[in-house]
Amino acid sequence: MPSPAPSPQADHTAACLYCAQSTEYPLDHPGTVLCPVCEWQEAQRCACSG
Numbered sequence: 001m002p003s004p005a006p007s008p009q010a011d012h013t014a015a016c017l018y019c020a021q022s023t024e025y026p027l028d029h030p031g032t033v034l035c036p037v038c039e040w041q042e043a044q045r046c047a048c049s050g
């Protein structure tokens with residue numbers, strides 16, 4: 001019987017703080033971890049200020 005391997009990649013990547021989507025960042029990534037979608041939305045908000 002082969003040992004069960006649920007999803008090794010998902011276990012080593014941090015989840016987005018906003019939508020909980022899996023990101024490409026490691027679990028020990030410093031700072032705010034956001035998925036590409038939330039990062040884009042944040043960039044749009046910042047672009048609107050000023």
Ligand SMILES: [Zn+2]
Nearest residue numbers: 016019035038
């Ligand atoms: Zn997100």
